[in-house]
Structure formats: C-alpha cells, structure tokens
Amino acid sequence: MDLPRGMKDFENMEIQKIEYIRQHFIETANTFGFDLMEPSPIELMSVIEAKSGPTIRDDVYFFNDKGDREVSLRFDFTIGLTRYIAGQKSMKLPAKISAFGGVWRYDEPQKGRYRFFHQWDIEIFGKQNTETDAEIIEFTSKFFSNLGLENIVLSISHRKITQSYISSIFESENSEVISDILRAIDKIQKKSEQEIISEYEKKGYSKEKLEKIIEFSKLKGSPDEISKKFDVTQFENWTELTSLFESLKNRNVNNIQIDFGIVRGLDYYSGIVFEAFDKNFDIGALVGGGRYDNLPSVFGRDDLGATGVAGGVERIILALENQNSSFLQKTNRISVLYVNEDVKSNAMTIASILRENSIPTDIDLSGRALKKQMEQSTNSKFVIIVGPDELSKNMVVVRNMSDRTENKILISELLEHVKKLLM
Numbered sequence: 167m168d169l170p171r172g173m174k175d176f177e178n179m180e181i182q183k184i185e186y187i188r189q190h191f192i193e194t195a196n197t198f199g200f201d202l203m204e205p206s207p208i209e210l211m212s213v214i215e216a217k218s219g220p221t222i223r224d225d226v227y228f229f230n231d232k233g234d235r236e237v238s239l240r241f242d243f244t245i246g247l248t249r250y251i252a253g254q255k256s257m258k259l260p261a262k263i264s265a266f267g268g269v270w271r272y273d274e275p276q277k278g279r280y281r282f283f284h285q286w287d288i289e290i291f292g293k294q295n296t297e298t299d300a301e302i303i304e305f306t307s308k309f310f311s312n313l314g315l316e317n318i319v320l321s322i323s324h325r326k327i328t329q330s331y332i333s334s335i336f337e338s339e340n341s342e343v344i345s346d347i348l349r350a351i352d353k354i355q356k357k358s359e360q361e362i363i364s365e366y367e368k369k370g371y372s373k374e375k376l377e378k379i380i381e382f383s384k385l386k387g388s389p390d391e392i393s394k395k396f397d398v399t400q401f402e403n404w405t406e407l408t409s410l411f412e413s414l415k416n417r418n419v420n421n422i423q424i425d426f427g428i429v430r431g432l433d434y435y436s437g438i439v440f441e442a443f444d445k446n447f448d449i450g451a452l453v454g455g456g457r458y459d460n461l462p463s464v465f466g467r468d469d470l471g472a473t474g475v476a477g478g479v480e481r482i483i484l485a486l487e488n489q490n491s492s493f494l495q496k497t498n499r500i501s502v503l504y505v506n507e508d509v510k511s512n513a514m515t516i517a518s519i520l521r522e523n524s525i526p527t528d529i530d531l532s533g534r535a536l537k538k539q540m541e542q543s544t545n546s547k548f549v550i551i552v553g554p555d556e557l558s559k560n561m562v563v564v565r566n567m568s569d570r571t572e573n574k575i576l577i578s579e580l581l582e583h584v585k586k587l588l589m
Contacts, residue, residue: 172273172281179494183483184284186494187313188266191286194309198301200264200288205246207268211236216464217245217434227270227281239270243287244461244474251291252465259470260292266479277449277484284479294457294471296406299438300413302475306442306453307419314493315444315486318452321386321425322410322440325456327401328429331382334400335375348429350376351383355427355450383427392424403437410438434458438473447488453477498588499526501543505536505553513552516562516580523581525588543567548587550580 169175176184192202211228228238240246243265251261265287272281288305290298303320310318325348332347333339350366357365363376385392389408398404407424414422430439439456455475462470486493500520504513510533517529528546530539536551543549544567551563556574564583565572575583 170281172275174280174282182494183486184479187284187286187479187482190312191264191266191309194305194312195264195288197308198262198288198305200262200305202264202266203247203250204265204267205240205243205250207240208237209240209246209249211238213249214238214241214245217248217461225272227272241269241271242476243267243269243285244289244458244476247287247289247474248291248461248472249465251289252462252467252470260290260298262288262290264288279478279480285476286479287474287476289472289474291462291470291472294437294459294473296409296413298471298473299410299457300417300419302455302473303410303414303422303440304417304419306440306455306475306477307421310442310452313482313486314490315482316489317445317447318421318442319445320419320422320440320442321428322407322422322438323424323426323428324401324403324407325429325435325437325439326403327407328382328426330401330403331426332379335378336371346371347379351379351427351429354380354383385426386423389424392426407438430454430456434461436460440475442477444485444488447485449481449484449488452482452485499528499546500584500588501539501546501549502527502529503536503539503543503549503551504530505551507533509552509554509557512557513550516550516552516577519581520584523585525584548584550584 195202211223214222214226214228222241226238226241228236231237247263247265251257251263254261267284268282269285270282273279275281288302290302292298303322307318307320328348328351329344332344336343336347338344346366346369350362353362359380362380363373366376367373382396385396389411392398411422411424428439428441429435430441435456436459437457440454441451442453443451453475454477455473457471457473459471462468462472502513502517502520504510513529517527520527528543530542540549546567549565549567551565553563556562560577561574562577562580563572564575564580564587
C-alpha cells in the first residue's frame with residue numbers, strides 16, 4: 167500500500183495552504199491583466215524535448231500511451247503555454263497568460279519539493295523590451311507582498327553579460343564551454359567553491375580561470391555599486407540591465423539587486439534572468455524566470471519573444487511558515503451543538519439555515535454527547551449550543567471559542583448576529 171517514491175497525499179491543512187497561495191496568485195494576476203489558463207497535463211515527448219533536448223528524459227515521467235505515442239507528464243507550464251500561444255496565429259499581442267497547478271518531475275525528492283508538486287507561472291508573449299521584463303519582475307514582487315511574505319530580495323542579471331565574460335576569460339566562443347561554465351556558476355548556491363573547482367578541473371578547465379569566474383559571480387548590488395568594483399563598460403548589454411533596474415525603481419520595486427551569480431540553469435534563456443530569495447530562510451530560490459526569445463521559434467514563431475517566471479508553491483509555503491507558523495487565519499467556521507436527541511432536529515435546522523447563507527457550519531452527525539461535540543469544535547470560531555431550556559424561550563447560546571464568553575440570542579436574530587460576529 168506504499169506510494170511511489172517522491173509522491174505524497176495532500177491533507178486538508180496542506181490543501182488550505184495551497185489554496186491560500188492560489189487565491190492570492192489569481193488576485194495578483196487579475197490586477198496585472200494576466201488571463202488564467204491551464205495547459206494540458208500530458209504533452210508529446212517531442213514537444214518536451216523541443217524545449218530542453220533529449221537529456222530531459224532523465225527528469226520527466228514519460229511513457230507510451232495506448233496508441234504507442236511517446237508522451238510525458240508536464241514538468242512545467244512554460245512549454246505548454248508556449249506551444250499553445252504559438253498555435254494561436256490570430257491572437258492579439260502581447261499575450262499575458264497565467265497558470266497554476268500540479269507538475270511532475272523525476273528529481274531527487276528534497277525539502278519543499280516532491281516529485282509531484284504545485285507551481286504558479288506567468289508569461290508575456292510578443293515583442294519583448296525592458297518593460298515586459300520589468301512587468302514580470304514587478305508582478306513577482308507584488309505577489310510576495312500580497313502573500314505577506316517579507317524579507318524578499320529579487321536578484322537580476324543578464325545571460326549575455328555572463329556569457330561575454332566567460333568568453334573573454336576562457337578565450338573561446340565555443341557553446342559547450344560557455345554552457346559548462348554557466349552550469350558551474352549555477353551550482354555555486356548549492357556547492358562550495360572548492361567542490362566546483364575540483365569538479366571542473368577534472369573536465370580540463372583552468373583553476374585560475376575558474377576562480378575569476380567565481381569572483382565575478384559574487385558581484386552584487388546596485389548599478390553604481392557594481393560599476394565601482396568592476397569595469398562594466400566592456401559589456402554591451404550593461405545598459406539594458408541598468409535600464410531594467412531604473413524601470414523597476416520607477417515601479418516602486420525596491421527589493422532588487424544586480425547579482426551576476428544568477429544565470430538560471432536552462433540553456434534557452436536569452437537575456438534578463440532573475441530569482442527571488444528569502445533573506446531570512448536558507449531554502450534556495452523561491453522563484454526563477456527571465457527572457458527566452460528562442461523557445462517560440464522552436465514552434466515556428468520567429469515573430470514571438472517571451473519572458474516569464476515560475477515558482478514552487480510548496481517552497482513558498484515553507485517560507486511563509488518560517489516567518490509565521492500560523493500564517494493561515496483561523497477559518498470563520500461555526501459549529502452547532504445540541505444538548506440531547508430531543509433538540510437535535512432543531513439544531514439541524516439552524517445549521518442548514520447558516521449554510522444556506524454561505525456560513526461554513528459543522529454539526530455532529532453521530533449523536534455524541536455534548537462534551538464530545540465540544541471537543542470536536544476547537545477549530546471553530548464560535549459555537550451555537552441548542553438546549554431545551556433556551557429553546558423553550560426561542561433562544562440559543564453563542565459561545566466565543568477564543569475567550570469562552572457566552573451570550574443568549576433569539577433564534578429569529580441569530581443569523582444577523584452570526585454575520586456580524588464573522589465580519
């Protein structure tokens with residue numbers, strides 16, 4: 167009766183936390199004008215490989231369906247959204263799309279991520295410029311703010327700047343060399359410098375050159391701070407990065423820094439890249455994104471650029487719990503209790519009236535003693551106690567479960583009283 171490795175069942179409280187993230191995501195996406203959709207949970211393997219190449223087979227769940235077609239469970243939303251938009255020839259651009267749901271990855275299970283987990287995603291398709299990148303990053307900042315998640319820093323960089331520096335240090339334009347060193351930089355958050363140097367020395371790379379790359383990846387700060395430490399005039403994309411920084415400041419996004427250690431692991435990123443971190447919680451990046459103009463062309467749309475961001479929901483929940491273990495507000499739930507079987511039918515009627523008015527209401531179905539009913543009502547904000555003495559006067563008792571205070575309320579006034587209590 168065991169589950170496959172890396173899978174789990176989501177219990178009620180976990181679902182409530184995921185729903186908390188989902189609701190805030192949809193509200194923020196609506197505020198920014200992103201249309202919600204959900205791409206298919208199953209893609210052709212050829213479509214998945216179009217994004218990440220044949221090595222992606224190591225990281226996804228794929229199989230042959232009954233028609234002997236090779237298919238894969240989705241491992242992110244970007245591929246499905248790009249495939250969809252590429253096929254919509256008449257769609258008005260720019261297209262702003264959002265998605266929220268489950269994804270499957272055959273990764274090593276880790277804290278905050280199983281092999282099935284939840285992800286949110288937003289993308290802008292169309293002609294790309296600094297403002298589309300800024301829109302994506304501003305959304306991310308506002309989303310975290312709406313969640314109540316504090317101490318977030320958004321680290322931005324530019325892949326072409328890093329690639330240019332790698333080329334100059336290694337005196338090579340070889341794409342394999344550049345990709346190798348980009349992956350080395352991407353590992354710095356997870357491994358020690360010595361581990362990375364040892365790993366890449368074995369591949370034939372110079373220790374001295376690797377050390378220069380590592381030092382470069384440590385550059386962080388505002389454009390002024392970085393330009394004082396490093397000659398940025400050698401980079402033709404520096405102006406694009408500083409323009410983005412300025413645009414974000416104009417949008418009141420102040421929790422940003424340039425960080426040349428951010429490269430993103432996927433090869434298809436073609437420009438601006440960024441990640442978000444909780445400064446008080448060492449769990450790695452909460453989100454990652456950037457510009458990937460090359461991907462739409464794989465689907466025959468050379469006229470389309472794209473920029474986007476995605477985040478793991480369970481990891482964001484861990485960050486919220488680290489900040490405040492009870493970040494979910496107590497639900498506005500009412501429990502209706504009855505003293506004995508004689509008044510049970512009256513209690514059922516009261517519970518039904520509350521439910522008809524969209525008030526979450528529990529009531530015991532098993533005929534248990536009042537004490538047991540009370541024990542089961544600890545998650546309720548208030549309880550309504552239906553007893554024979556009060557009922558004879560057309561009244562019930564309303565108890566506040568926080569401070570245990572009680573009031574007797576006429577049944578005719580109960581609904582309005584409860585609505586006021588829950589406001």
